[in-house]
Each structure stands twice: as structure tokens, then as C-alpha cells.
Amino acid sequence: MKRPRIALGALLFEGNTLSPVITGRADFASKYLASGAEIPAKLASTNTEISGALEVFRGADVEVVPLIATHGGAGGRVSAGCYGELRDELLGRLKAAGPVDGVYLALHGAFIAEGTDDAEGEILAAVAAVVGRAVPIAVSCDLHGHITPAMTRHAQILIGYREYPHDDTRETGGRAATLLLRAIRGQIRPVSRFRRAPMILPAQRQRTKGDGPMREIIDLARAREADGSVLAASYFCVQPWLDLPGVGVTAVAVADGDAAAADRVAEEIVRLHWNKRREFLVSTEQPAEAIRKGRALAGGPVILADAADCVGGGASGDSSVVLRALIEHAPDQTAAIHLVDPETVAEARRVGVGGRFRARLGNRLATLGGPPVVAEVTVERIEPKAAFRYSGGLMGGVEAAIGDAAVVAIGPIKVLCTSLSSYEYADEHFLALGLDPRRMKFVVVKNPMNYQQVYAGAPAMFVLDTPGPTTCNLASVGWRRLDRPCFPMEDGFEPVFASG
Ligand SMILES: [Zn+2]
Secondary structure: OOOOEEEEEEEEEEEOOOOOOOEOHHHHHOOEEEEOOHHHHHHOOOOOHHHHHHHHHHOOOOEEEEEEEEEEEEEOOEOHHHHHHHHHHHHHHHHHHOOOOEEEEEEOOOOOEOOEOOHHHHHHHHHHHHHOOOOOEEEEEOOOOOOOHHHHHHOOEEEEOOOOOOOOHHHHHHHHHHHHHHHHOOOOOEEEEEEEEOEOOOOOOOOOOOOOOHHHHHHHHHHHHHOOOOOEEEEEOOOOOOOOOOOOEEEEEEEEOOHHHHHHHHHHHHHHHHHOHHHHOOOOEOHHHHHHHHHOOOOOOEEEEOHHHOHHHOOOOOOOHHHHHHHHHOOOOOEEEEEEOHHHHHHHHHHOOOOEEEEEEOOOOOHHHOOOEEEEEEEEEEEEEEEEEOOOHHHOOOEEEEEEEEEEEEOOEEEEEEOOOOOOOOOHHHHHOOOOHHHOOEEEEOOOOHHHHHOOOOOEEEEEOOOOOOOOOHHHOOOOOOOOOOEOOOOOOOOOOEEO
């Protein structure tokens, strides 16, 4: 067989319809954004899907046709202009490449833009139209992907990350590439099918390592791969903050020529997920109560999880609700919190290190938490054009720009203010500005999951009842477009597991 030509690209974004943030090209560029021949150079040594796929293709004598590769993180919708540019560049490069034998795209599932609720479906339909129906398309998605009928219609191979925290992005790219190569060589005839449960779930209990409620679901998926029922079985917990029809937890199976088998396995997995739904619900604490309990414990860091302000889920990262509670209830305790707050950074730069000023902190975009927190602060550090390299996870090895940054102190409480928002994997952002969270009494984290791994030895971790577009209290959201009935807003109804 002649040397296969495979087009490869990545276009990831996690949309959140509850978020006020409009995402533009700069937000993609601040994570990674590479075109054509730049892609291998920029991403080969990272933990990205592209890196894993490139490794498989290098070992298989493949001519790789790199398209574009970028991750916009999460936010509200992507601006129409930015989405159009990225889509057109991907499709333009694919058309210019001439005939290819296969396509691999790393996507998220949940890419929404101004004017479209299903960017991935649109892109895959356009890719299929360019390459022709006989050319296999492989897609990998985030475990929180929103899987739409257009996606399984156009991607014969559709798989997801197996791990949350997402430490297996590179392996996922490798698995997708391996299946694609087998399809190109005529060894398999892949077909993908999904089943969806009428539910959305908070992320806090979706940990894939250990004995949480995901354990049996994972074991079932691996068993159906091992017994040969299907080539790949994936569970998609879905980004729950999408007020759209057709949103729910899904399972996708890829079978060898047997669509009915794929459908059967997808149904079996999503039914198990449904049966375990109540195990995923979480209880929360008021910030003041969590701080009171934390103060009574010896040592630190006590983790205060403000997961409702999770940039990685689409929030603005500028909520100062927990800062207000710390100032009120623990002004004598060391603490670290991150706020996206370009105004405070600018003021800190104006007065300089050692200077003091009356700051208005956060809550400009996150208005559900009240007005900005007004406090007298001392500027402790200023870092123009700050950046850090991710230590792991789906951005592992990628350098993130957080813009001009400053640390301002309110007594022992340290506030890391940055001009740009950033996906929170571990504590890289604090360390980049000289703050060691492990030496603090309290650390405010703004994600629902990754901190559980990062601060595994912490004396206590509290999930806070705070307002925001990534709340774990899904029943509190005023849903308008979501299909109903839907757990956890409703329960005790007979579920229909929609297929596609
Ligand atoms: Zn995810």
C-alpha cells in the first residue's frame, strides 16, 4: 500500500451558555495556536492529543498534513469572527492539501459560537464534504464533550479521554490515530453510535482514579473493548452548563462494521451511568462556615473550592466572593486566591512594589457575587507579561500567558491578580508569582476536580456554595432550552436514552 496521507488538526473549546465571557482569538493564542508546519514543532513535546497522534504516525510511515491546532480553554460563546477564522483556516488548509486517506481531529464537544450551537457538527460535515464519504474521519473529545448527532454521523471513529483529571490527552490522540490507521489499511470498518441519558451532573464526583461512582462505568467500557464487542467505548459526562436541547450524559461506542453492536454497548454504558446518577450529587458549605471549620483544624492548606468560578468550565475567574469571606472571617490567617483583575494589576503597577492603595477587587464580570471587594492593599510583586508552563493535564507542557500580573496583600491574605484568565490545572499560576500555596492556611481553588489530586494531603477540602456559571448546584439554574424532564431537576421518571 502506498504511504498514507493523513490530515491532522485540533480545534478545542468548551462553551458555557451561563457564562458572560465572549471568547476571541487572543484567548486561543494565550494557550496554544499553531498552523501548518508549526504544529509538530510547537506541540510534539506536550501532553496534547496532537502529540500522541504524531508519535503514532511517525512510527507508521505516514505523510502528515497538519491543519491548525488550538485550544481556546472555556468560556461563553466564541465570537462569530474568531470561529469563522479558525474554521475557515482548517478547511482551507484541508482543501489546499488535495486528496487525503484519513483525517484526525482533536475536538472538545461543546464548542458553541455566536450563531451556532454545534460548531463541531458543522466542521465535521464540512470536512466530510471536502474529503468524501469513503475517507475515514477520527475524532477525539474531552470527557466533558457534548456529543451531537452530526458528530457521530460524520466521524466513523469517535473516542473520549478516559481520565478526569484529564491526564491522558496524549494517549487519547494515540488511540484515535491507531484506530484511524487500521481503518485506512482496511483492517476495520469503524462505525460510531451514541446514546444519551436525560441528565446533567456536577463534576466534583467524576474522578476516574479510585473508587468513586465512575469506577463501574469505566470497568464496563473497558470490558466491552476487551471482549471484542466494540473497538472503543467512551463515556462523556458532558459539560453541564449548556442550556441547549440535546444536552445530556452520553456514551459512544465504535464498532467494526456493526452499528447495532455500537448502539447496544453505548446504551448499556449510559444506562449504568443513569442508574448511578444520585451518587454524583455533592453537598456544599457556605464560605463562612467552611472557614470556621478550617480554622479549627491544625495545619493547612485548607482548600476552599469556589468551583462556581471555574475558568476551565467557562467562568470569568474574577469572583471575589470567597475573598470577602476570608477578609471577614480569617483576616489573621494566611491565604492565597487568584482573581482575573486587570484593573487592580494596572493600579498596582502605577503605585509600584511596596505601595498601598484602596483596591476594588474582582466581581466585575462575576456580578452574581455582589460588587467588587473594597480593601486597602499593599503591592508585593509585579510581573509584566507573566507566563507559566503547565505541569500536567490536558495542557501539560504548554506555556500559558496570564498577562501582566501582581500580588497584592491584605495582611496575610495574598491576592494573585492577573490580566488574562487561565485554565487551572495545579498551582503553577501561584508559583509563577512566588506564592507557595502549601505554606498557606487557606487556598482558594477555582475548579471542581483537579485540586483533589493536587492537594491530596490537605487536612480538609470544602466545596463552597457560591454563585457562578459553573455552579455544582445544577437544580438552582433557571434552564430555558434544556430538554425536560432532566435529572437532577427532575427524578423518578422513566428515562429515554436518545440515540444517534
Ligand atoms: Zn473536561
